[in-house]
Amino acid sequence: MPSVESATIAIPNDLESYWIPFTPNRAFKAAPRLIARAKDMHYYTPAGRAVLDGTAGLWCTNAGHNRDPIVAAIRAQAAELDYAPAFQFSHPKAFELASRVAALAPGDLDHVFFCNSGSEAVDTALKLALAYHNIRGAGSRTRLIGRERGYHGVGFGGISVGGIVNNRKYFGALLNGVDHLPATYDRERQAFTKGEPDWGAHLADDLERIVALHDASTIAAVIVEPMAGSTGVLPPPKGYLERLRAICDRHGILLIFDEVITGFGRLGHAFAAERYGVTPDLITFAKGITSGTVPMGGVLARKGIYDAFMRGPEHVIELFHGYTYSAHPLACAAALAALDLYRAEDLFARAKKLEPIWADAAMGLKGLPNVLDIRTLGLTAGIDLASRPDAVGRRAYDAMVQAFHEQDLVIRVTGDTIALTPPLIVSEREIGEIFEKVARVIRAVA
Numbered sequence: 001m002p003s004v005e006s007a008t009i010a011i012p013n014d015l016e017s018y019w020i021p022f023t024p025n026r027a028f029k030a031a032p033r034l035i036a037r038a039k040d041m042h043y044y045t046p047a048g049r050a051v052l053d054g055t056a057g058l059w060c061t062n063a064g065h066n067r068d069p070i071v072a073a074i075r076a077q078a079a080e081l082d083y084a085p086a087f088q089f090s091h092p093k094a095f096e097l098a099s100r101v102a103a104l105a106p107g108d109l110d111h112v113f114f115c116n117s118g119s120e121a122v123d124t125a126l127k128l129a130l131a132y133h134n135i136r137g138a139g140s141r142t143r144l145i146g147r148e149r150g151y152h153g154v155g156f157g158g159i160s161v162g163g164i165v166n167n168r169k170y171f172g173a174l175l176n177g178v179d180h181l182p183a184t185y186d187r188e189r190q191a192f193t194k195g196e197p198d199w200g201a202h203l204a205d206d207l208e209r210i211v212a213l214h215d216a217s218t219i220a221a222v223i224v225e226p227m228a229g230s231t232g233v234l235p236p237p238k239g240y241l242e243r244l245r246a247i248c249d250r251h252g253i254l255l256i257f258d259e260v261i262t263g264f265g266r267l268g269h270a271f272a273a274e275r276y277g278v279t280p281d282l283i284t285f286a287k288g289i290t291s292g293t294v295p296m297g298g299v300l301a302r303k304g305i306y307d308a309f310m311r312g313p314e315h316v317i318e319l320f321h322g323y324t325y326s327a328h329p330l331a332c333a334a335a336l337a338a339l340d341l342y343r344a345e346d347l348f349a350r351a352k353k354l355e356p357i358w359a360d361a362a363m364g365l366k367g368l369p370n371v372l373d374i375r376t377l378g379l380t381a382g383i384d385l386a387s388r389p390d391a392v393g394r395r396a397y398d399a400m401v402q403a404f405h406e407q408d409l410v411i412r413v414t415g416d417t418i419a420l421t422p423p424l425i426v427s428e429r430e431i432g433e434i435f436e437k438v439a440r441v442i443r444a445v446a
């Protein structure tokens with residue numbers, strides 16, 4: 001077996017058994033990147049080397065790592081109630097958390113359905129949309145509209161409405177009756193924009209073309225990420241989301257915002273919907289709800305959607321959907337503590353305040369070798385690098401490896417794009433450190 005860094009705490013001695021997700025397994029196992037513990041802005045390798053977290057884990061540890069109040073809440077909950085049946089029974093923290101999340105949501109999105117991940121949240125939202133139309137007697141509304149380059153997790157629903165080719169092409173025919181809006185990115189017109197680009201609102205009008213093609217009476221919902229994250233940080237063009245909302249309203253189509261990344265402060269607000277003043281019908285969330293500590297996801301639904309289900313005999317289940325671990329007690333405890341911490345430290349406002357500093361620092365990379373574009377929004381940045389000839393993705397992959405081993409920095413890459421999304425507790429000094437390190441890495445992979 002390949003050697004790993006000398007251990008100060010127990011490390012696995014067989015790297016073979018674990019099939020690592022979304023990772024080139026053989027390359028990883030030849031030169032592993034292992035993280036043994038974490039605190040605040042840093043990871044620590046098994047040998048104790050500190051590594052700065054430039055990505056809040058996978059866009060999730062918004063409050064920073066291993067924060068004491070969240071750790072304490074999880075510990076206390078584990079000692080008090082490990083599990084209560086999620087169907088036909090519940091526990092107090094599930095209700096408390098739903099109320100707290102609803103209070104953060106815009107408009108009348110005041111009911112919360114819990115699950116365990118972003119992928120489940122997306123599946124839940126798509127099923128809710130279909131069932132909602134069905135129970136209202138509009139059962140012909142079965143089509144789901146996603147967007148090219150969209151990422152909505154890895155369930156069959158999510159990859160069907162998603163628009164990332166590699167996530168789709170191996171997995172058969174997917175859901176039928178799905179169509180896609182065009183992606184909102186055009187480098188020629190948008191390169192090196194801080195925040196929302198001026199160009200591109202009209203791309204929402206493509207929904208009218210799709211409606212004309214299929215007829216509104218066949219379309220259940222449109223799902224988009226307010227900011228397409230996983231494809232490499234594509235901020236919405238100014239006015240784009242407003243236009244989508246207007247077209248959906250015109251045709252009775254539900255609008256779903258997938259806020260798995262943008263929820264809980266990433267863009268300086270509880271939800272991106274608030275940043276844009278656009279109220280969708282359903283919002284999916286996950287990740288930041290527990291600051292990444294315990295798996296949890298969920299869907300916020302407008303009052304009218306919930307109410308539409310609350311008919312028929314009162315002893316009959318209104319929605320045949322749910323997960324064993326919906327509103328798991330540990331996740332609820334972690335989420336309540338995370339929400340308390342966000343509020344106590346005003347972390348969403350902090351992200352907003354840091355946004356211009358972050359954007360300036362990111363744009364400082366302009367002019368470095370192979371940098372084709374830089375996009376920023378909230379506390380996120382996408383940096384496109386020119387691909388190596390005949391080896392798409394290799395330059396950014398090398399950058400990630402370099403960053404971890406040589407610069408003590410975790411970055412995320414997708415294709416040849418570097419994505420940065422630090423915990424919201426990042427300091428100005430650490431922002432400087434992140435981009436200095438990224439600059440060194442970009443030079444090293446030139």
Ligand SMILES: Cc1ncc(COP(=O)(O)O)c(C=O)c1O
Nearest residue numbers: 117118119151152153258260261
């Ligand atoms: C917008 C969006 N939706 C859904 C998901 C899937 O979340 P999970 O990996 O928790 O299933 C992600 C994950 O990155 C995401 O960014």
